[in-house]
Amino acid sequence: MNVTKARPTGTPAASAGSGALPLALTQGDPAGIGPEIAMKAWLRRKSEALPPFFLLSDPAFIATRAARLGLDLPIAAATPETAAAVFAAALPVVDTGHSVTIEPGAPSASTAASTLAAIDEAVALTFAGRAAAVVTNPIAKHVLYAAGFRHPGHTEYLAALSAAYLPAGTPAPLPVMTLWSPALAVVPVTIHIALAEVPSRLTTALIVETAQIVARDLQSRFGIPAPRLVVAGLNPHAGEGGAMGGEDIAIIAPAIAALRGAGIDARGPLPADTLFHAEARAGYDAALCMYHDQALIPIKTIAFDDAVNVTLGLPIVRTSPDHGTAFDIAARGIARPASLCAALRLAAHLAATEAARSS
Ligand SMILES: NC(=O)C1=CN([C@@H]2O[C@H](COP(=O)(O)OP(=O)(O)OC[C@H]3O[C@@H](n4cnc5c(N)ncnc54)[C@H](O)[C@@H]3O)[C@@H](O)[C@H]2O)C=CC1
Numbered sequence: 001m002n003v004t005k006a007r008p009t010g011t012p013a014a015s016a017g018s019g020a021l022p023l024a025l026t027q028g029d030p031a032g033i034g035p036e037i038a039m040k041a042w043l044r045r046k047s048e049a050l051p052p053f054f055l056l057s058d059p060a061f062i063a064t065r066a067a068r069l070g071l072d073l074p075i076a077a078a079t080p081e082t083a084a085a086v087f088a089a090a091l092p093v094v095d096t097g098h099s100v101t102i103e104p105g106a107p108s109a110s111t112a113a114s115t116l117a118a119i120d121e122a123v124a125l126t127f128a129g130r131a132a133a134v135v136t137n138p139i140a141k142h143v144l145y146a147a148g149f150r151h152p153g154h155t156e157y158l159a160a161l162s163a164a165y166l167p168a169g170t171p172a173p174l175p176v177m178t179l180w181s182p183a184l185a186v187v188p189v190t191i192h193i194a195l196a197e198v199p200s201r202l203t204t205a206l207i208v209e210t211a212q213i214v215a216r217d218l219q220s221r222f223g224i225p226a227p228r229l230v231v232a233g234l235n236p237h238a239g240e241g242g243a244m245g246g247e248d249i250a251i252i253a254p255a256i257a258a259l260r261g262a263g264i265d266a267r268g269p270l271p272a273d274t275l276f277h278a279e280a281r282a283g284y285d286a287a288l289c290m291y292h293d294q295a296l297i298p299i300k301t302i303a304f305d306d307a308v309n310v311t312l313g314l315p316i317v318r319t320s321p322d323h324g325t326a327f328d329i330a331a332r333g334i335a336r337p338a339s340l341c342a343a344l345r346l347a348a349h350l351a352a353t354e355a356a357r358s359s
């Protein structure tokens, strides 16, 4: 597989803010399915109506993985400025400067620097107006932790990175993980923490701040004029009047009262077990859930291939497929790019909405 060199067609200043900016797609864990679904997405760019994007990785590694998969696609070493122009004819790969060598399905902390460099670069390019938004391929948290990474996942890391681009003294944004699909949108109020820690980490203030960000971003970025939120209880039957746990009354109900007092259409705490059937889903735009699996199990059951992980609350747009690295099927040719395609389309849509709003 040859990697061609793309001819520069414009300067950063000329393309920044032009409205035709490509999306910056990170490589994710190179031992997983990220490279494969990125290539498959590019191959389906017309049938999936995908916006232009470039992949941040090692072009030689991507070419090697393409050959291993038997994927016949042209790969062009590009810059963010050449990417949109080459996208029609080749997959643009912007070199992160890290050489990647890894066996599919055998993750190693030795690739952590390249994985993180792609994320850092995607964020830098987006803040610089050289990419429209960040789309991340999945990372395996434990692989990065083994290399010294101290953030739970992308969501928190992107908030920390964003803080560096904000005016001095601006507090770091609260990043709000949202899993969105046409059928359901869910928000885990607590994210990547042990289940045993959830009750002590759940506070009225956290629920209120999370819901305010969701309501604001659903309005401004998703174009929902008056977002309807539901809030799940923590305990069975939302606590059964306190008999099955006190958090629903002591922590969640006051948050909902505060939200309603602030003019936000929020209902709850509602028993989580009856919140996700079709008729219930028709009654709200997003469900705030108290912990990771309460949110992610229903959406991955209903919409595994359509759902997108989108981080609300950030000054930039970031989306990701809903699934993980899928090491068990890496480079076997069977990974589906559907969720990544949905993530690319949603990122472009949200970035365009944001650009129109701020122009
Ligand atoms: N956005 C991100 O960076 C995310 C990263 N992860 C990470 O992924 C790693 C693995 O997590 P798991 O819980 O095993 O979830 P997973 O989503 O990687 O895999 C679960 C199952 O779904 C299958 N699968 C996943 N995506 C698929 C696709 N596109 N096409 C066909 N089959 C697919 C896998 O083969 C596996 O059988 C973890 O280390 C976790 O930290 C998990 C979720 C999101």
Ligand SMILES: NCC(=O)COP(=O)(O)O
Pocket: 139, 152, 153, 154, 155, 156, 296, 309, 320
């Ligand atoms: N389970 C969702 C997930 O792991 C995604 O996390 P993040 O890396 O987007 O923060």
